[in-house]
Amino acid sequence: MGTDKQKLREICRIAARVFFEKGYDGASMQDIAQAVGLTKAGLYHHVRSKDRLLYEIMNYGMDILRETVIDRVKAITEPREKLRQTIIGHINLVVHARDQEITVILHENRSLKGALRRKINARKKEYIRMLEDLIAQVQQREGGKPLLPPRLATFALLGIVNWLYQWYRPEGPIQEADLAHAYVDFFFRGLLGEAPKPVATSQPSVAS
Amino acid sequence: MGTDKQKLREICRIAARVFFEKGYDGASMQDIAQAVGLTKAGLYHHVRSKDRLLYEIMNYGMDILRETVIDRVKAITEPREKLRQTIIGHINLVVHARDQEITVILHENRSLKGALRRKINARKKEYIRMLEDLIAQVQQREGGKPLLPPRLATFALLGIVNWLYQWYRPEGPIQEADLAHAYVDFFFRGLLGEAPKPVATSQPSVAS
Numbered sequence: 001m002g003t004d005k006q007k008l009r010e011i012c013r014i015a016a017r018v019f020f021e022k023g024y025d026g027a028s029m030q031d032i033a034q035a036v037g038l039t040k041a042g043l044y045h046h047v048r049s050k051d052r053l054l055y056e057i058m059n060y061g062m063d064i065l066r067e068t069v070i071d072r073v074k075a076i077t078e079p080r081e082k083l084r085q086t087i088i089g090h091i092n093l094v095v096h097a098r099d100q101e102i103t104v105i106l107h108e109n110r111s112l113k114g115a116l117r118r119k120i121n122a123r124k125k126e127y128i129r130m131l132e133d134l135i136a137q138v139q140q141r142e143g144g145k146p147l148l149p150p151r152l153a154t155f156a157l158l159g160i161v162n163w164l165y166q167w168y169r170p171e172g173p174i175q176e177a178d179l180a181h182a183y184v185d186f187f188f189r190g191l192l193g194e195a196p197k198p199v200a201t202s203q204p205s206v207a208s
Numbered sequence: 209m210g211t212d213k214q215k216l217r218e219i220c221r222i223a224a225r226v227f228f229e230k231g232y233d234g235a236s237m238q239d240i241a242q243a244v245g246l247t248k249a250g251l252y253h254h255v256r257s258k259d260r261l262l263y264e265i266m267n268y269g270m271d272i273l274r275e276t277v278i279d280r281v282k283a284i285t286e287p288r289e290k291l292r293q294t295i296i297g298h299i300n301l302v303v304h305a306r307d308q309e310i311t312v313i314l315h316e317n318r319s320l321k322g323a324l325r326r327k328i329n330a331r332k333k334e335y336i337r338m339l340e341d342l343i344a345q346v347q348q349r350e351g352g353k354p355l356l357p358p359r360l361a362t363f364a365l366l367g368i369v370n371w372l373y374q375w376y377r378p379e380g381p382i383q384e385a386d387l388a389h390a391y392v393d394f395f396f397r398g399l400l401g402e403a404p405k406p407v408a409t410s411q412p413s414v415a416s
Binding site: 022023024025026027107108111147148149152153155156158159160161162163164166167168174179182183185186187189190191193194195 | 230231364375395398399403
């Protein structure tokens with residue numbers, strides 16, 4: 001990765017925190033330059049407008065999703081295992097504190113307009129289509145009439161996972177591994193109407 | 209309802225739209241007074257600060273939830289039917305266009321601080337506890353070890369339902385009744401590990 005790209009990512013991380021605290025409209029480029037430790041002119045050297053900065057943050061958010069979720073399941077061919085790992089990876093991304101501001105901003109895309117908005121939406125749609133295809137493949141393997149259209153299943157899954165930032169705290173009583181395990185099983189039961197698996201005694205229990 | 213309360217609700221609805229468009233930090237009390245058709249002094253007669261206005265909007269959002277969801281299921285004693293009707297009511301609330309700005313703002317509560325924030329959070333927690341209790345009751349009736357802790361089930365449900373504003377459009381190809389039906393069944397399968405019910409031919413199909 002080039003130094004300029006590294007610097008841009010650093011700016012994105014810090015700017016995301018400033019937007020998160022002050023709101024997109026409430027934060028000025030001066031606030032962001034100050035937080036990054038640059039002059040305003042120095043900041044404008046890396047990113048040419050506040051609009052563009054918001055776009056870069058969202059684009060970075062989608063890069064993180066690709067690098068930490070999508071790329072990691074690429075080699076898995078079995079649809080069910082691939083979907084399972086995708087869910088676990090996405091949960092990990094959302095509850096991972098370091099970049100939480102970025103993933104939150106990703107869903108507040110009302111402030112982004114025009115072509116930049118369309119670019120981000122195209123990247124989001126690509127991920128949604130990947131999930132939809134994967135879910136359809138899992139349903140096909142099971143045979144029979146699907147219990148839930150893949151599109152509705154996809155958005156149910158995104159709702160469950162993306163909502164985590166509203167309530168889940170990694171330092172709280174529920175371990176992330178237990179959370180991911182519980183939600184993967186819940187999702188597959190809802191999707192496929194499977195009878196519950198017998199609970200192995202070695203499996204960690206989930207405290208409520 | 210008193211005239212003052214009616215006027216406050218009208219202000220809340222309009223202000224929610226202004227905050228939604230300009231962001232909380234980007235909208236001034238002057239912008240809001242103008243949108244409502246009041247002088248700034250007139251607006252301050254009804255609500256004494258921008259903070260307080262945001263609180264009133266969120267409080268109104270919780271009033272709507274109580275009036276259109278919670279109160280309507282109060283008389284239902286059978287836990288499963290009560291939970292089913294609660295889900296349908298909450299979906300209806302979220303996809304109902306008229307007050308969508310209010311329900312969206314309800315979840316962007318970072319701008320609210322101190323005592324006002326605690327008051328709104330207490331109302332949210334009350335609803336969460338109601339859902340949790342209801343889910344636990346449904347699980348108890350089914351017997352056996354619960355497949356998912358009620359707390360995780362509650363937040364999965366809230367995620368599915370509250371995420372709808374991100375993607376669902378009532379004027380799109382999926383009918384609201386089909387959506388609600390599909391998600392209720394999905395949730396109960398995930399919660400209870402039920403085998404799928406045979407699909408009755410009279411049941412409306414869900415287009416994906």
